[in-house]
Every structure is written in C-alpha cells, then in structure tokens.
Amino acid sequence: MQVNVQEFLKERLTIMPVLLFIPFHVVIPLTLLFIAFIKQRVKNKSAATIMMFAAHSLSIRQRL
Secondary structure (H helix, E strand, O other): OOOOHHHHHHHHHHHHHHHHHHHHHHHHHHHHHHHHHHHHHHHHHHHHHHHHHHHHHHHHHHHO
C-alpha cells in the first residue's frame, strides 16, 4: 500500500500503464481475432459439407 501521494503517482505513472497496455492493446485484440478466424473457418467448412452432401444426393436422384 502506498504511504504517500508521491509513491502512488510513481506507481500509477510507471507500473500501471504497462500492466494495462499489454492486455487491452495486445492480448484481447489478438484473442478476438483468433476466435473470429476459427469461427469463419468452421462456418466455411460446414457450408462446404452441406454443398457436397446436396450435390451427392442430387447425383443419386438423377441416377434413379
């Protein structure tokens, strides 16, 4: 705990910006970017699977 205002200001102006800058400006945006990338990739794979299944079932129907 800070004993006086000078120690508080020193901690506030030197330590806290580093502790807050890294998570808020680097870690959180990169995590969100990674999640968006994975979600988009899963979405595209599921759409491709549905299209392949539809094309396969259509080719079976045409044979009959």
